[in-house]
Amino acid sequence: MLYGIAAATAALLLAAVLTALLRVPALRLGILDRRRQRPLPALGGLAVVAVTCLVAWVGEWTRVAPLGDGVGKLLVAAAVVAALGLVADVWRLRARVLVAGTAVAAACVVPYDETGVPGGALAVGWIVLASLAFKGLDHADGLAGTVGVVTAFGAGACAAAELMDGLAVLLSVLAAALTGFLMHNWHPARVGLGACGSLFTGFLLSSSVVFTRAGYAIEPSAAVVFCLGAVAAADAVLVVIARLLARRPLLRRRPDHLAHRLRRLGLTPQGSVVLLGAGSFASVLVGVLVHTGWTGGGAVSWVAGAVLLVVLVLLRIPVQPPRRGASTQVRGQLRVRNG
Template identity: 80%
Template sequence: MLYGIAAASAALLLTAVLAALLRLPALRAGVVDRRRSRPLPLLGGLAVVTVTSLVAWTGEWTRVAPLGDGVGGLLLAAVAVGLLGLVADVWRLRGRVIAAGTAVAAACVVPYDETGVAGGALAVAGIVLVTLVFRGLDHADGLAGTVGVVTAFGAGVCAAIEVMDGLAVLLSVFAAALTGFLMHNWHPARVGLGACGSLFTGFLLSSGVVFTRAGYAIGPSAAVLFCLGAVALADAALVVLVRLLGRRPLLRRGPDHLVHRLRRFGLTQPGAVVVLGVCAFAAVFAGVLVHAGWAGEEPVLWVAGGVAVLVLVLLRAPVRIPVQRPRRMASTQVSERLRVRNG
């Protein structure tokens, strides 16, 4: 208990300091998000990954808080996914490469002896899905970090119920590291999470839930995973529906996520993040109740209904989609006009 408190405190402070120190190198190296009015450094996720790994492995090496069977490999796989995200932040990898790398990492950590082959394949698919949709939450200041902290605490409680002390400590350390990062990421953000941090967050949380649910029935396990990733899944569902109905490319970035549409109802950006954080807490609480066996299927149905209502209501919120003309087409039109003008 005392080590857990000390480790979480150290993770919070170290991440806050390291994220601040990495801000200037990120700006100088050009590792920034240029979608905003000003470039946002994206090495905050690297700070979260580094500190979480450092503190967790310190407990393992000193044997004060051993990670336990399989948890060390889970952390290594999560770090690998985070490094893949770092490469994406620097060189802009294609989505299919990120998905394939995440699937390989997930296949290496699923406990097949407890899940079986079919259950293991479903677990890999669930980990990949939650990891990718968590990346989509990094569209607004503080959102991915807030939802990640809430979900990490819920997953940590599930691990503690299963007496997986090493995994519970790891998730508490991770939650503290994300909290330290949020000191710089709350609106207006000075440091961003980037693909490195968001992929690491989604992978660590989803694979942690898979570990705690190993040996249980597939249906209830999927329900728990759904509850813990409800906000991220709602955001992905909203974006997919909006872009399909608008006949726009699914992978093109645009202001059609949860926060963007909530702001059309008069909320400020921090206010929208708080609302979604409360929604995440309610969904995670329901997932913990189901995992502990303190409730049946009713909480899951309430969460599913809430996600459906949220998506349908926000579909009616109009957003201004910027029209982007391809550069190649624009240059072709200019050349054609010059040719006509010159006769």
Template identity: 65%
Template structure:
């Protein structure tokens, strides 16, 4: 317990420091979030991944919080998924590349000895879906960091109740690292998480949740897993449904996430992050309560009902057009340069 608190505190401070330290070098290298009007470097994803991996590996090597073979493999697979996400940030890979890579990683880390093959395949599919959903949350300042922090702490609490110390420390460190990143990502954001950070966080959270719930029944397990990740799942369902109704390609970006629609209602950016964080906390409390037996399984149905109402209420809300930065041609640039020279001469 004391090591977990010390590791989480260290992760918070180290992530905040490293995120700020890497900001200027990545800004100069042009490793930026392409969806924004102003240059925002992607140092958050690197900081969160490095801090989580280093502290978890240090605890395992020192014997203070042994990860075990399965959880160590989970962390290694998460690092590979994060590296693949960084490649997406750098080279704009096709949408199916990170999806396929995440599917392979999920299939390799699911504990089939506890879930069975059919249940393991379902669990792997759920890990892929939640990982993609967490990437979708990285669409507004503070949203991915807030929801990720709350969800990771919720999974850590479930792991602690099962005396899975390695998983609990890993998720606590991840939650603290996301909180440290959030200090720089609060509106107006100075850094962003990027596909590398969001895919890493989503994969580790989803896979760890599967480890915690493995062997406790598919139906009950699915309910707890959904409650823990209710906001990410609701956002993904809203996006898919809205794009299908609008006959818009599901894999093509569009400002139609929960955060975008809340902003269109006039809610401030910081308030959107707080609101989605509170909603995530509600789902997490239900998930932890059901997992520990303090709440009945029917409480999950209330979470699903609220999420369904939100999705149906927002699905028809108009969205703003996608922002596309203008690219000046070389002739236009030369004309502007010539005009400036004439004016200055």
């Protein structure tokens, strides 16, 4: 218990410092997230990955907080996915490469002896989809970090209920590292999470949920998994449906995600993130209560209904592409600043 508190505190402070330090190299090397209205340094995720792995390794090396069976391999696989994301941040890899790499990493960590081959295949598909959906949440300042912190605490509570102390500590360290990162990512953000940090976080969270639900029946496990990832699922479903209806390429970046549409309703950037964070907290709480047996599976239907309602309502919000003149003006301002 005391080590968990100390590890989380150290992770928060280290992540806050390292995120600030990595901002300048990202600017000088041109490692930027250009999806925003302004180019944003995208090495914040590297700080989250490095700090999470370092603190977890110290606990394992000193045997003060051993990770336990399979958790160390899970962390290594998540680090490999993060490395793939870092390459994507620097050289812009194709989406199919990210999907294939994440699928291979997921296939290496799923506990097939407990899930069985069919359940393991479903788990691999879930981990891949959840990782990519979480990457999609990095479209607004503070959103991916906020949802990641809430989900990490929920998944950690599920792990603690299964007496997986090492996994619970790892998730608390991840939550603390994301909190340190959020000090620099809250609107207006000074650094972004990037594919490196978003894929790492999504992979680690989804894989951890698979570990905690291994051995349970598929139907209740799917309900818990859905609740823990409801906001990311809502964002992914909204984007896919909107682009299919508009006959636009699924992988082409557009301002049509959850936070974008909420802002068109009049919410501030901070307000939209707080609202989605509150929604994530509510759905994660339901998932934890269902996992621990405090409530029945019927509560999941309320979460599913809320997700469906949000998607249907926000689909009606028009999304306008940025004006050509406005984008030209932004580029001109950037040239003036750099000159």
